[in-house]
Amino acid sequence: MASIMLEGIVKRFGKTVALRGVNLEVRDGEAMVLLGPSGCGKTTTLRIVAGLERPDEGRVVFGGRDVTNLPPKDRNVAMVFQSYALWPHMRVFDNIAFPLKIRKVESSEVRRRVRWAAELLEIEHLLDRYPHQLSGGQQQRVAVARAIVTEPEVLLMDEPLSNLDAILRVKMRSEIKKLQRRLGVTMVYVTHDQVEAMVIGDRVAVMNYGEVQQVGSPQEIYNEPANTFVATFIGSPQMNIVKGVISGGLLSLLGTQIEGVEGVEGEVLVGFRPERIVIGDGDLKFPAIVDFVEDLGSDVIVHLSVEGAGELVIAKLRGAHASLKPGEKVLAGVMRSDIHIFDPKTGRALKHGV
Amino acid sequence: MRVPSWAGELARYAFLSLLVAWVLVPLAIATIYAFTPLEVYYSDAILPNSLTAEHLRTLWVLGAGEAFVRSVFVGVLTVFLSFLIGLPGGYALSRYVFPGRDAIKLGIIATRMFPIIVISVSLLKTFFALGLNDTLIGLALAHTAMALPFVVLITGSIFGGIPRDVEEAGLVFGLSSIGVFLRVTLPLAAPGLAAAGLFTFLLSWNEVFMASVLTLTNRTLPAFILVSAFATPTEPIRFAAAFLMILPALLFMLFARRYLVTMWAMAAR
Amino acid sequence: MGSILYRISGNPTAKALILLSPTIIYLAVFIAYPIVDSFRIAFMSEDGTITLESLDFLLSSPLSEFWDALRYTFLLAALVVPVETALALVAVIVLFKRFRGRDAVVYILAIPLALSDVAAGLIWYAMLTGKGFLNKLLIDLGLIDTPIQFFGYANKELTLLAIFLAEVWRSSAIVFIILFAGAQLINKEVLEAAEVFGASFYVRLRHILIPMLKPSLQAALIIRTLFAFQVFAVVWILAGRDIPVLAGEAYYSITELHRYDVAAVYAIIIAVISALLGLVYIRLFRETLRR
Missing domain, CATH: 3.40.50.300 (P-loop containing nucleotide triphosphate hydrolases)
Known part of the structure; x- marks a missing residue:
């Protein structure tokens, strides 16, 4: 060998x-x-x-x-x-x-x-x-x-x-x-x-x-x-990547904010996986409208549009959420540990979990 | 009005029967006349009721036997030389992508368009100077020039039909490049190469122009027929000569059946 | 050592050229040089001066049949090539669909391709000579009393007919095989689709099959025309010099006249005609390569 x-x-x-x-x-x-x-x-x-x-x-x-x-x-x-x-x-x-x-x-x-x-x-x-x-x-x-x-x-x-x-x-x-x-x-x-x-x-x-x-x-x-x-490339559906700004430890994204993000300043890309999104819970919560629902049986893929921010987010939820209807308003959320910060120019990861 | 389909079928089989007869009848007639006793041939009987080998024997006495052997020798030598020289080239054309590849391929195709007549005058003079005139080796060298472009192109297409990764598997599992060629590529190409070899043999076997001008005492079969056998006034002897010429071609047809269409379409290009 | 070879093997151009060099050298020595050398033989005298004596002989000697040879060569090409192309095309169309015994028919139609022109000439001699099959058959059927004389200086038209038949018989096979191979590549579904949409047999033929066979048709035509200008043994056996052709005159110049310069001029003429046709062919081939 x-x-x-x-x-x-x-x-x-x-x-x-x-x-x-x-x-x-x-x-x-x-x-x-x-x-x-x-x-x-x-x-x-x-x-x-x-x-x-x-x-x-x-x-x-x-x-x-x-x-x-x-x-x-x-x-x-x-x-x-x-x-x-x-x-x-x-x-x-x-x-x-x-x-x-x-x-x-x-x-x-x-x-x-x-x-x-x-x-x-x-x-x-x-x-x-x-x-x-x-x-x-x-x-x-x-x-x-x-x-x-x-x-x-x-x-x-x-x-x-x-x-x-x-x-x-x-x-x-x-x-x-x-x-x-x-x-x-x-x-x-x-x-x-x-x-x-x-x-x-x-x-x-x-x-x-x-x-x-x-x-x-x-x-x-x-x-x-x-x-x-x-x-x-890894994960399906692929990770959501949205624009954000960090200023003095305050990360602003998707029309909402989260405090205590240390070590990075300025414009960033923020990533979080669809399967880590929860409805009505999480450290970072943002209001969104249901665009489209793909019912896979065990899971539901939900396409969300975020009001004001002009961003689209995809969530992979438990099958129990199959009752969501297009046009319905939801509060989506992510845990701090599931948030990734990337450099917008090089794409390099700066932080895993905030 | 629609023609009923059985009428179409009938017309098709009738036409095909005519075509087959058009090819086979002259072949059969020449063969039968080659074995027809003289008195029957010169009578009004269309077909003989008995056959004789006497014309073939007469032809043999006139020298057809030696001519036959010489033709086989020249054919075999031509196959050997043209494959020795052309096989590596065919392999290269099928396996490597390199600048100038298409140009070289076109150049080889271009040489195919010049008939052997074009090179024969110059070769004849050169062979005189070198003492190669009236030799079978000289003739085989000329036939090799004629057959070489065909051999390169046809072997190229045969090797091209063998997947590259089958060879690479050979490399990975412990063979050298030459080992791969001998133990993987060649066995896979063998049937195709054999058919190509037979065809190359036929190219030489059938060539008459160069053979007639280059050889005098050492005539090959077609040259012998063109010059000597045709001078005989006894017609069935000429047909016996035709029969001798046809024989290897028909044997070839039998062996190379499987490759017939692809190979000849290639040979023609 | 092994690693040096391996390094060469990493360079496909070097390896390819090494493998191709024997072919290139051989073709240069045995085909390119002789073609160039033919010009020297044709137009240069022993002492190295340029001479047009060979051309003069060709055009004005009573021993020369140049113009007749040129005429008959072109005439034979013009008669034989279209007829055999049409014949082969019809055969390919009839044989397009698979049926029991098709392969056997294809093999039989291909047989003449393996035969030499010497044999083809002799075979048709057996068919058409005074005691040949055709005359005996016609007499037996009571259609004629005395045999039709196809051969001899007095019967040039019939000799030409005999050459025509032998050439069509011998060389239809090559056109047939090229077209048949081309037809094999045509996707049968294309024709079936046309059938589904209600195209008649004629429409399918005219607008689908024949256009798709066009590349093969072009190739076959060029190749056959090339070969037609090399016609020799069939003519020599059936007509001798009664019907002179270019290659036959070259042969006669060498074997009877021992005029190598004249033969070289014939060789050059055949080479030039071949080269012109070849250029057309290579252009076509390039297009197929590109496709």
Whole structure:
């Protein structure tokens, strides 16, 4: 097993800059998820770890060993591709066995290891088939089996669940998590699905514009987003961000005020999550009119317009509030601890909880 | 008034039968006449009631056997040379995006429009100077020039049909670039490459102009037929020669059936 | 060492050029140079001075059939290409819908593509000669008493007809295959949609199928026209020099006259015609590339 260090990775494709100085440490045995919208550089980062792309600048270090200039085969990595990339001309057994055969593992040992991996992924009965004879979910399991059979130092996964249907995806993501725990392998997992990221990642690196925006545990990312991008990218519906002004510890926003906000002065952006809004309670209360109600059964998404302030706020409330009608006046509230303050120019978080 | 659908169907099958007959009847007639005894051929009987291999034997005595073997040799050498030279280029065109790629591709396509006649005069003089005239190697070199653009473009499209990440999986799981090419790419491309190889063989096998002007004593089959076999007054012997020419083409049709439409549409471009 | 190779592998341009260089060099030596060299052979005498003697021979020698060759080459192209294009188009339309045995029909129609022009010439000789299939059949049916003579200097029109038939027979296949491959790419739903909206067969054909086949039609036409100017063995076998064509004259200049300079002029003429057609084709190809 090995830790992974990425130091100042820059990657350009022609004129476009895919990565603008990525720094990231993945600890030994950790599951690190790279999360971000498409085009954010997460897959490029993964491919650089694999050695499939070469960085223009920066270093890739595996457990103290500089592998920047090593081809993939000398890195002891394994990968599950988005398309699975099973070799169509080989049976399932040979697909799983091939990485071992390349390493010249003795044939009885090959059989033992293939059986071990196949049992782990419950695909023993498929070993004689060709990839095109398998369903998407089965192909996915074969791809994972092939990736773990060599007991690699580093296991890489590039959106491995994106081609599965919703039910299978939920099942597989917890299986992958369990598998990673059990093997204790260092894993880098790329996804654009935040729920997947939260379930699988010990830590999550949120990426955008070819940079790592924040690295942290799912709780840290959710509770203490480093900037407005992370704040709005994580959570659904996305965090409300409204304009506010702080003057002498007095924060004014949404036509109301709250005292005792220390350490920041001037214009700010104020964020609070829809699911943290309560009706008729909270440290910060503001009157609003119900615009629109989306009844999801367990929850209700309520669109509120704040009088005078010209701001729209979205609240995620308990199902009990489904009786709210458009045009109805409510008093919405948020707790102090749920309020985030951001710098309006840089978007950087200044305070979590006021 | 609507034409009843059965009438449309009937018209379609009638037309298709005519088309099929138009292609097959001349082929069958030439083949049958190649095996028709002379006295029957020169009678008024349309079709023979017995067949003979005597024309083929006569042709053999005239030198068709050696010519056949030479044609096979030149064809195989052409396939070998054009794949040796062109395969890496086809791979590069299918796998790498680089400045000038389209220009190079267009340049290769452009060379395809010049028939072998255009290069034959100059090559003939050069080969005289180098002592390559009347040699099978010289002819194979010329045929390679003719086949190379086709080989580059067709192998490019065959490799292009193999997903990139299947190769990348090979890299990640421990193969070198060359290892990936040999153990992943090549096995996947093999059926297509085999069909392309057969087609390249046919290009050489069928080429007559260069073969006739370049070789004198070492004539390949089409050159032999054009110059020698056609000089014989006995007509069925000529048809036997046609039969010899047709044979590998029909075998090719049988083997490459699956790739026929895609490959030939490509070959034509 | 491994890391040096890996560094090169990071540069796709370098790698691509290394892999393409054998092809580029070979084509330069064996196609580009000979084309340029043809001009030297055609217009330069032994002592290195420019001469137009070859051109003079071509235009005014009694041994030269240049104008007839040019005329017949164009005439054959003008006769053969439209007829076989129409024939292939009809075949593609009839074969557009899947039915039992369609694949077999497609294979059979494609057979002539694998055959050499030498074989095609001989096959039609077997069909049309005095003791050939057609004459025997017509006599047997009592339609004629003496065989129709297709060949010989006195029967130029019928010889031309024989060449026409053999060429259409041989090369319709290439047009057919290009069009058929193009038709395979057409989304069947587009036609079905038109059918749903009540378009008649003719309207579907005229306004949907044929316009969508246009790129393939253009490609097929250009390629066939290119090949038509190379016509050689079919003519040589069926007519010898009774019907002279450009490539045949080049062949005759080399093998009988040993006038390489004259042959080079023919080569240049064919190359120029090919290049002009090729330019048209490359423009079309660029457009499809862009799309």
